[in-house]
Amino acid sequence: MKSWIAFWNILLKDMRTYYLKPPNVSWGIVFPLAWTGMFFVKSGRGLESLPLVLPGVVAVSVLFGTTSMLSVTVTFEKKNRTFERLLLAPLPLEVLMLAKTGGAIFFGILNAFIPVLMATFFLELPPVEWSIFIPAVALIALASTFLGLFIAVAVKEVFEAQTFSNFFRFPMIFLCGLFVPVSALPFFLRPFSYALPLTYGADLLHGSLRGEHFLPFALDFAILAIFCVVLFTLSLHNIKRRWIA
Amino acid sequence: MTGQQTLALDVQGLSKRFEDVQALEKIDFQVFSGELFGFLGPNGAGKTTTINILTGLARPDSGSIHIGGVDCIAKPRGAQHLLGVVPDESNLYAELSGFENLCFCATLYGMEKKERVARARELLDFFGLTPAANRKFGSYSKGMKRKLTIAAGIIHKPPILFLDEPTTGIDVASARQLRQLIAKLHEEGTTIFLTTHYIEEAERLCQRIAFIVEGRIVRVDRVEDLLQPIQNNHVLQLAYEGGPQNLKELVAEESRKEERDLAFSAPREGFLRVEAPHPIRVGPLVRLLEDQGAEVYEARKIRPSLENIFVQITGIETGIMNKEKERKGGKE
Numbered sequence: 001m002k003s004w005i006a007f008w009n010i011l012l013k014d015m016r017t018y019y020l021k022p023p024n025v026s027w028g029i030v031f032p033l034a035w036t037g038m039f040f041v042k043s044g045r046g047l048e049s050l051p052l053v054l055p056g057v058v059a060v061s062v063l064f065g066t067t068s069m070l071s072v073t074v075t076f077e078k079k080n081r082t083f084e085r086l087l088l089a090p091l092p093l094e095v096l097m098l099a100k101t102g103g104a105i106f107f108g109i110l111n112a113f114i115p116v117l118m119a120t121f122f123l124e125l126p127p128v129e130w131s132i133f134i135p136a137v138a139l140i141a142l143a144s145t146f147l148g149l150f151i152a153v154a155v156k157e158v159f160e161a162q163t164f165s166n167f168f169r170f171p172m173i174f175l176c177g178l179f180v181p182v183s184a185l186p187f188f189l190r191p192f193s194y195a196l197p198l199t200y201g202a203d204l205l206h207g208s209l210r211g212e213h214f215l216p217f218a219l220d221f222a223i224l225a226i227f228c229v230v231l232f233t234l235s236l237h238n239i240k241r242r243w244i245a
Numbered sequence: 246m247t248g249q250q251t252l253a254l255d256v257q258g259l260s261k262r263f264e265d266v267q268a269l270e271k272i273d274f275q276v277f278s279g280e281l282f283g284f285l286g287p288n289g290a291g292k293t294t295t296i297n298i299l300t301g302l303a304r305p306d307s308g309s310i311h312i313g314g315v316d317c318i319a320k321p322r323g324a325q326h327l328l329g330v331v332p333d334e335s336n337l338y339a340e341l342s343g344f345e346n347l348c349f350c351a352t353l354y355g356m357e358k359k360e361r362v363a364r365a366r367e368l369l370d371f372f373g374l375t376p377a378a379n380r381k382f383g384s385y386s387k388g389m390k391r392k393l394t395i396a397a398g399i400i401h402k403p404p405i406l407f408l409d410e411p412t413t414g415i416d417v418a419s420a421r422q423l424r425q426l427i428a429k430l431h432e433e434g435t436t437i438f439l440t441t442h443y444i445e446e447a448e449r450l451c452q453r454i455a456f457i458v459e460g461r462i463v464r465v466d467r468v469e470d471l472l473q474p475i476q477n478n479h480v481l482q483l484a485y486e487g488g489p490q491n492l493k494e495l496v497a498e499e500s501r502k503e504e505r506d507l508a509f510s511a512p513r514e515g516f517l518r519v520e521a522p523h524p525i526r527v528g529p530l531v532r533l534l535e536d537q538g539a540e541v542y543e544a545r546k547i548r549p550s551l552e553n554i555f556v557q558i559t560g561i562e563t564g565i566m567n568k569e570k571e572r573k574g575g576k577e
Contacts, residue, residue, distance in 0.1 A: 002355035009352035017340055081336040085397075087302055089353035090325035244304060244321070 006091050007099040014103035018073050024107070032061045032115035050119055051126060055205035056178035057115045059198055062137065063144045063169060066108035070101060070148030071161035078243070079158070087244065093236055101145045108141030129208040132217055136204035139224045143197040146231035153238040177202045183214065197227035250277040252311070253405050253436040254299065259308035261294055261460075268294045270460045271308070276438060276453075278404075281431045283451030284440040287561055291460040292440040293333060296409050299438070300330045312405065326354065329403030333410040335394045339383030343374055343393050346382050347400055354401035361400070368396040371426075388419035395423065405436045412446060424450060448551040458559045471554050480547040481525045483517045488539030493517060495537050505529075518547070 018024065035057045036050070077083040086096055119125055151164045174180065175189060176198035182190060193199045200220040207213030213220070254276035261269040269291045276282040284292050297303040299310060301322050310317040312324035337346045344365055351361030369375045372392040377385065382393065391411070399406060408427065412420035427450055431437055441447050447454055448468060455465040464471070489495065496517065497509045507530075508520045517534070519525055531541045555561070 002357075005355045005357070006353045009349060013338075013341075013349055017338070080339070081332070081334060082338055084302060084332065085336045085350065086353065088300060088325065088328070088330050090322065090355075091353070092322070244302060 003091055003095050006089060007095055007102075010086065010096070010099035011102040011106075014073065014100065015106065018069060019103045019107040024069065028061070028065065028107075028111045028114050029118075031064060031111070032057050032118060035060055036115065036118075050123055051210055053179065054115060054119055054125075055202060055209050056173075058112045058137070058205055058209075059140060059176070059178050059202050060173060061111040061115055062108040062140045062201075063172065063198060065111035066104045066141055066144040067148035067151065067165045067169060068162070069107060070104040070145050071152040071155075071165050072158055073104075074100065074149065074152035075155060075158050075161045078152075079156070083243075093239065097149065097232070097236060097239070101149055104145040104148060105138075105141045108144055109137055112137040112141070126210065129211075132204055132208035135221065136201060136208060136224075139221065139228065140198065140201035140205075142228045143201065143224055143231065146228055146235060147197070149235040150231050150238070153235050153242060172196055172198045175199070177206070177214075181214075197224055197231075200224045200227075250279075252276070253278045253280070253313060254282075254438065255309075255311040256295075256299070257309045259295070259298065259310065260306045261291075261298060261303070262306055268460050269298075269305070272457070272460070272462045274455050274462060274465050276436060278436055279431075279434050280453065281427070281437045281439065281451050283447035283454040284438065284457060285442065285444065285447050285454055285555065286440075286457035286559075287442055289459075290457045292442075292457060293409055294460075295457070296330070296332075296407050296438070296440060300328055300407055301325055326401075327403060327405050329398040329401065329406040331395050331398035331406070331408045331411060333413065335382075335390045337382050337390075337394060337397055340381060342379045342381055343369060343385070343389075344378040346393060347397055350397040351400045356401060364400055368400065372396055388415045391415050391419065391423065395426070399430065399435075403435070405438070406430065408437060408439045410441055411439070412441070412443065444552045444555055445550065454551070456555060456558055458561065464558050468551065471551060472549070475549040475553055477522060478549045478553075479521050479523060479525050480549055480553075481519045481527065481530070482512070482545045482547050483519065483530065483534065483541055484515060484543040484545075485517065485534055485539040485541045486515065488534065488537050492534070492537055492539055496533055499533055499536075503529075 036053060074083065077086075086100070089096065116125075116128070147168060148165065151168070152161055155161050155164055171192070172178075175185065175193045176182075176196050177193065178198070182193045182199060185193060200215070200223045203213045203215050204217060204220045204224070207217060252275055254274075256275070257273050259269055259272045260267075272291070272295065284295065286292055294303065298305050299312065299317075301317070301324075304321065305318075313327045315324040315327075317324055338349070341349065347365035347368060348361050351364060356364065366375075369378045372395075374389060374392060374396070377389060382390065385393065391414075395408075395411065398408075411427065412423050415423070424446065427437060427439065431450075439447070439451060451468060453465065453467050454471060456463045485492075493509050493511045497507075500507050500509070506521055506523070507525065510518045510520070512518050519530060527544050531544065534541050
């Protein structure tokens with residue numbers, strides 16, 4: 001059995017059917033613009049403050065792009081029973097779920113580059129440390145997608161997936177050091193920050209885009225990778241427990 | 246079945262409970278390679294739960310399953326490559342065309358592009374769906390959807406095929422065509438596990454049948470062996486108007502007085518069913534009814550069928566099954 005044929009075609013089908021549809025492509029452009037605009041209005045500063053908000057906008061674009069899409073598409077397919085068709089295939093569950101999440105990961109990575117590309121039109125960005133930025137974006141996309149999967153497996157309805165996603169996403173925006181540094185947060189909130197994967201992703205983005213970070217890059221990468229493994233393993237466990245019960 | 250035949254499916258002591266409902270209670274059965282095995286029972290009997298467990302979509306609480314020699318308890322997804330599954334409701338992608346759906350399903354079994362395109366075209370042609378090949382699956386009629394779902398189930402030429410209520414909810418012509426296809430697949434050597442609540446369909450197609458009621462298998466036998474006890478039974482159905490409310494009892498009493506070996510039942514109002522182990526004389530029977538004030542306007546010989554056996558074994562009236570057929574047919 002050539003698992004790669006199945007893997008590649010599941011990924012390709014999802015890209016065509018869900019992720020590269022015009023509404024989602026426009027989401028990838030409008031969403032970062034809206035966030036950037038919102039922070040300009042809030043700060044009252046000019047374009048020179050763009051590098052300050054850029055890491056946050058990148059992270060939020062990836063987080064929202066991946067979790068929204070994946071939690072909805074998987075829940076939708078489960079409800080329509082098309083997910084059953086995939087479960088019947090002679091594929092290891094790990095391969096199947098990696099194929100199913102692959103589209104969202106790719107979509108998340110694309111989403112991350114849009115704000116950076118847009119920013120280059122407005123001002124000359126300080127040198128970006130691409131060797132950190134690219135793997136950081138990939139790991140943030142992985143962690144966010146697996147968070148979306150974890151959410152999708154926990155709910156039954158599409159609307160529940162969105163509500164449950166927001167339960168995780170909105171606290172992350174304020175607790176993960178995207179726009180407010182973790183060191184500036186009240187002391188009692190900091191443990192929550194360290195328990196969230198995006199804190200480490202945001203640190204990597206700040207480091208690669210602005211040269212400021214509070215943890216060593218290697219530690220950020222390692223913790224983010226652990227979050228990915230834990231979220232994926234938990235999701236697989238829940239799929240076996242809830243969907244193949 | 247002879248002892249030389251190999252086992253395609255071997256199920257022993259399979260049990261499954263959903264909260265307070267015992268869906269399956271220690272069921273045992275075997276299906277031989279190349280056999281067309283029927284799984285017959287009313288809605289809620291445990292047919293779909295059994296299929297879900299056998300195909301790896303659910304886990305049993307206890308019991309053993311061997312498919313093509315693979316221990317599916319130890320390796321829950323170890324026999325997936327041997328199976329084709331056609332569920333009771335379509336599980337294809339509404340936004341993909343018929344052709345795209347078939348090609349996509351072929352990729353799930355690792356089929357190369359050239360092979361999957363040729364196979365998809367062959368199946369579309371076989372099912373008469375070539376003109377609709379590029380139309381989105383969501384726009385198909387019920388019958389077309391059913392056909393494409395079956396095509397998707399056999400795209401990889403599985404040696405074992407699970408068909409869950411394949412003809413439910415589709416028109417007569419499509420159902421007939423599907424039954425012909427099932428018979429053809431069986432002739433070609435595919436082992437088929439067919440669940441249905443259409444008794445006549447099971448009788449026509451299957452070699453052996455298991456009756457399942459409330460999660461328990463009440464009988465597994467060859468169709469000929471199931472029918473044997475009623476082969477020499479003679480059944481006559483009389484349609485009448487008028488007469489007293491207790492007509493059946495009065496006629497039965499009169500019949501007993503005349504020492505006739507007849508059994509009476511009333512399948513519904515205005516009908517009297519008479520059974521005997523010998524040919525039934527119509528004239529005296531009609532006179533008997535007319536003496537009680539009823540007017541007989543039709544007498545029809547009924548061929549004993551598996552339906553009678555099903556009622557005998559399960560105690561479930563076929564009227565219940567018919568209502569379920571209508572309900573399910575209307576639902577899809």
